Amino acid sequence: MTQPHEIVAGFLPLLDSALLVIAKEQGFAEAEAIDLRLVREVSWANIRDRLAVSRFNVAHMLAPMPIACNLGLTPLAPRMIVPMALGLGGNAVTVSNALWEQMAAAGATTDLDAGRNGKALHEVVLSRREHPLRFAVVHPHSGHNYELRYWLAACGIDPDRDIEIIILPPPEMPDALGAGQIDGYCVGEPWNTGGVVSGKGHIATVKAAIWKSSPEKVLGANAGWADDHPEAMAALLRALYRSAVWCSEPLNREDLASTLAKPAYIGRPIDWLLPALSGDLKVGGGQVTSVKDFFVPRAKAATFPWKSHALWFYTQMVRWGQVVHDDGNETIARNTYRPDIYRTALQPLGVPLPGASAKVEGALRVETPVGSTGASLTLGPDGFFDGGLFDPNKIDAYIDAQRAAKGG
Structure with missing residues (x-):
């Protein structure tokens, strides 16, 4: 009998921890021979530090945090990778x-x-x-x-x-x-x-x-652990993708909200969770506003770790004075996100895999079929509200334009 992969994952009590929670609760991790232990944390700094000292192997993480760690912007910064995103928006x-x-x-x-x-x-x-x-x-x-x-x-x-x-x-x-x-x-x-x-x-x-179809949380992994346990990493990505499929089904919303509401996870009323899952947000004053694609767990390549997402976050670190822009730092940011690991793990499932690893962010004004392997794939719309575009091949120009912009 195959020995189970023991994986310890940290998370914060947020809706977008759903893929990790459901991978455990619905048995997707167990089906991949993973003994998945989830540890609820109180702060993102704790998540980062426990990854650094190998108390966690992987974690539900802020999408820019692994980049910041690799750039040396945080104490106890472990070398990290992002082999998967955990959804869009939210x-x-x-x-x-x-x-x-x-x-x-x-x-x-x-x-x-x-x-x-x-x-x-x-x-x-x-x-x-x-x-x-x-x-x-x-x-x-x-x-x-x-x-x-x-x-x-x-x-x-x-x-x-x-x-x-x-x-x-x-x-x-x-x-x-x-x-x-x-x-x-x-x-x-x-x-x-x-x-x-x-x-x-x-x-x-x-x-x-x-920013429509924009990145939010990712699966951050201690790079040393990932290097030493490629089979466990691949198995976890498959389990999380199956979890994403389950979370994306409207018929599962009540069960998803009920699971996340448990004290071990978010520990808040189901009524706090359902609005984001349906997109019918209670905005205040008794008003409800419907938001298309408020939180997207699977569609639009929501779990794909786009290098263009990593590079946009890097440009914002530069814009707001957190890091200097040079070729070395740009390369570190680009290489933190690992679509190669994602493709290798998920190709056997026949899921839609983007043909490219980066894209022009904000270029798709409508839903658009794009080149992919496996099943067909539709992306977009992904526009910035001010009409801006981010071309990952023109980072110098983008940074210069933001420096010159009013308020930047």
């Missing part, structure tokens, strides 16, 4: 009820339009120069930090001068908002819905409006 920006009233007076609406609501926020920011607004994100090297900054800067708000950005763990954000310690936050679900249903906030916009 984030939102929630503001206090008082701030929403000011934004609404300046033209913000409940349709979550990133451009209109960002313009309204800009009007409020201009009136608050002496008492800047304070927003929270989960980590300096997070998609939340970069998407919030991108949105603000594109709307004429300088994130480093016009507002204050602080770091808070996701579960603490709704209470901090209600206590008046912050004016808004950018986080994954269910903590936006939690802020709304507890009466503490109003959702202003969502990641799916700022």
Whole structure:
């Protein structure tokens, strides 16, 4: 009998931990001869540090964090790889009820339009120069930090001068908002819905409006462990892909929400989880707004580790002064994401595998069939709300343009 692969994975209580949770709970890991042990953590720093000292083999991680580790931007930085993404989207920006009233007076609406609501926020920011607004994100090297900054800067708000950005763990954000310690936050679900249903906030916009089909969490792996255990890694990717298929089925939403709501995982009411799974978001004031593709676990190559995603995050690290831009750092960022491992593991399943490892981000205005091996594949739309494009073959020009942009 084949000896099981013992894999310890860390996660935070967030909706996009679903692929790991369901791989264990629905038996997909066991079917691949994996003894998967999930460990709930309280912060992203703990996730990173436990990977560094080999307490974890893999983890549910912020998509930019493995890049930051490999660039030496964090203490106890392990050498890391990203062999798989854990879905697209799933984030939102929630503001206090008082701030929403000011934004609404300046033209913000409940349709979550990133451009209109960002313009309204800009009007409020201009009136608050002496008492800047304070927003929270989960980590300096997070998609939340970069998407919030991108949105603000594109709307004429300088994130480093016009507002204050602080770091808070996701579960603490709704209470901090209600206590008046912050004016808004950018986080994954269910903590936006939690802020709304507890009466503490109003959702202003969502990641799916700022950048459609955009990356969020990934499977981060200790590179040393991955190098030494290629069969275990491949087996885990197969289990997680089957989990993604299960999570993407509308008929499984109730079961998925019920599983994630358990104390061992997210530990919050099912009603906090269902809105993000259906896309029918409770945005505040009794309003419900439908968001197409709010959280995508499988479609549109949602689990593929695009090198263009890694490189866009790298450009934001450069833009906001976290790292200098040079060929060496660009290469490190590019090589952190490993579509080669993904393809090798999943090819036997006949799943749709993109023919390319990078793409021009923001180029697809509609759903578009693309070249693939295995099953057919459709990508997009994937546009940035301001019409921007990111070509991974023109990184120097992109960085120069962002430096010259207002607010950048």
